[in-house]
Amino acid sequence: MIDRIRNLAARASGDIIELFEKAPDRAREFSIHFDGLLFDYSKTRITHEVLEALLEWCETCEVAAKRDAMFAGQAINKTEGRAVLHTALRNLSAEPILVDGRDVMPGVLKTLARMEGFAEDLRAGVVQGQGGRVTDVVNIGIGGSHLGPEMATLALAPYHDGPRCHFVSNVDGADIHDCLQGLDPATTLVIVASKSFTTTETMANAATARAWMAEGVDDPGKQFVALSTADDKVADFGISPERIFGFEDWVGGRYSMWGPIGLAIMIAIGPVRFREMLEGAAAMDRHFREAPLPENMPVLLALAGLWHHQGCGYPTRAVLPYDQRLGRLPAYFQQLEMESNGKRVSMAGEPLDLPSGPVVWGEPGTNGQHAFYQLIHQGTQVVPCEFMVAAQGHEPDLAHHHTLLVANCLAQSEALMRGRSMDEARGLMAEKGFSGKELERQAAHRAFPGNRPSTTLVYDKLTPRRLGQIVALYEHRVFVEGVMLGINSFDQWGVELGKALAKEIEPVLESGETSGKDGSTAQLVEFIRTHRG
Numbered sequence: 001m002i003d004r005i006r007n008l009a010a011r012a013s014g015d016i017i018e019l020f021e022k023a024p025d026r027a028r029e030f031s032i033h034f035d036g037l038l039f040d041y042s043k044t045r046i047t048h049e050v051l052e053a054l055l056e057w058c059e060t061c062e063v064a065a066k067r068d069a070m071f072a073g074q075a076i077n078k079t080e081g082r083a084v085l086h087t088a089l090r091n092l093s094a095e096p097i098l099v100d101g102r103d104v105m106p107g108v109l110k111t112l113a114r115m116e117g118f119a120e121d122l123r124a125g126v127v128q129g130q131g132g133r134v135t136d137v138v139n140i141g142i143g144g145s146h147l148g149p150e151m152a153t154l155a156l157a158p159y160h161d162g163p164r165c166h167f168v169s170n171v172d173g174a175d176i177h178d179c180l181q182g183l184d185p186a187t188t189l190v191i192v193a194s195k196s197f198t199t200t201e202t203m204a205n206a207a208t209a210r211a212w213m214a215e216g217v218d219d220p221g222k223q224f225v226a227l228s229t230a231d232d233k234v235a236d237f238g239i240s241p242e243r244i245f246g247f248e249d250w251v252g253g254r255y256s257m258w259g260p261i262g263l264a265i266m267i268a269i270g271p272v273r274f275r276e277m278l279e280g281a282a283a284m285d286r287h288f289r290e291a292p293l294p295e296n297m298p299v300l301l302a303l304a305g306l307w308h309h310q311g312c313g314y315p316t317r318a319v320l321p322y323d324q325r326l327g328r329l330p331a332y333f334q335q336l337e338m339e340s341n342g343k344r345v346s347m348a349g350e351p352l353d354l355p356s357g358p359v360v361w362g363e364p365g366t367n368g369q370h371a372f373y374q375l376i377h378q379g380t381q382v383v384p385c386e387f388m389v390a391a392q393g394h395e396p397d398l399a400h401h402h403t404l405l406v407a408n409c410l411a412q413s414e415a416l417m418r419g420r421s422m423d424e425a426r427g428l429m430a431e432k433g434f435s436g437k438e439l440e441r442q443a444a445h446r447a448f449p450g451n452r453p454s455t456t457l458v459y460d461k462l463t464p465r466r467l468g469q470i471v472a473l474y475e476h477r478v479f480v481e482g483v484m485l486g487i488n489s490f491d492q493w494g495v496e497l498g499k500a501l502a503k504e505i506e507p508v509l510e511s512g513e514t515s516g517k518d519g520s521t522a523q524l525v526e527f528i529r530t531h532r533g
């Protein structure tokens, strides 16, 4: 199957712009609308023939059946023997979902109601700190217990009407130091977000926060909340059961912002808007489950990704939100995509016969334009770009800024596609008075190859509902790509070795006993020990 796709990519001739000239309806044919979103993948080399081949590959991989198995609560995460049910966290219809014969929905909705009660009480000043109304909330977590809440809280800044939310993740003491500076322990609530409640970074930061809190209040434990699956470990830390918001092991870390891990988001924007975010995600879930594959937005987004990565062989993709408040979305997608699909063996444990998922990177526009777009336009590697932009901003008084923002976004995808030919560049240089060899030399620097693919996701406005849809859209894209690559997208064994070695090296840094370590590691330890003051 992949050979057919690769042959199509190798045979693709002519420029993307010519595809528009040949088919005036191309933009409509290679785009899809769904509930306030437009995904346009027409500025790529995908043709009807390519799409047909990609869809056939998708069918061969039984994506639809595997999707249904996920939604039905089957243990599709086979290396950990778990179901994958982040979708249950936004199943507000309460339609039963059975895991091992037990409906998980009553528990999900009960926890959601507890979170709502707590968030309301905190926002209303009913739940207080030992120095009065809580003014600041510090979420301590890392990876999936950090990136989602941080990303969504920033994204929904126009809706904030609760206490200020801060996020600490790095074990680097600078992170918690800078966060706590200026906060008052007596009016601060600390959320310890950790599915396992064993993650070194989070536990170190939680202990530091508790010590800081103990300096300012009599009973630090009263101003801590835990979001975890590990009640016993939370109890050992000293957080009482009514301050634990639990979830089950079928919620993966990077898929967890919809449940208790999203408590900081709920505190910031309120339970009503948090529900709107869940409803947006649930709408995308329904679309993913019900729309035929050729009219299914997550499937088409996945196929565009696979075409570029597997078919055309482009090793990375850039996520480029023209939306300052989506500034953490590239980092969020890095974990979502690379922790999910960065695997070298198949479900069966055999070496993959395809490259694993691509490197994902990005930055919000227009900032990226003044940093790395040079390479995107004129470097020798092709980087498929995934642009995102809202039709409206949240600042009506600054509508002219938004027009500039949108114009830049659209201009970039157009420039990538059109490029600038040598003849056009020669014309520009001739106008400036160059001639002969110097004109040729100058023109070469100013020519753009063009024909570089991009997709654009446009939404009306970045509301809680739209954010929910967009994140769920990408979650399902990762699922489809994972199934088609034959990968288990829901484990992350690749993070374990480094964690284990860090535990070994910690005492070595104290003792300096480097026997058994390689020469480089031993040299680094020695340098650090002699320079750490």
Ligand SMILES: O=P(O)(O)OC[C@H]1O[C@](O)(CO)[C@@H](O)[C@@H]1O
Residues within 6 Å of the ligand: 142, 143, 144, 145, 193, 194, 195, 196, 197, 198, 199, 202, 253, 254, 339, 492, 495
């Ligand atoms: O929520 P926890 O258990 O602290 O884990 C945090 C993160 O660490 C990881 O396990 C990777 O190290 C992620 O998958 C997870 O999101």
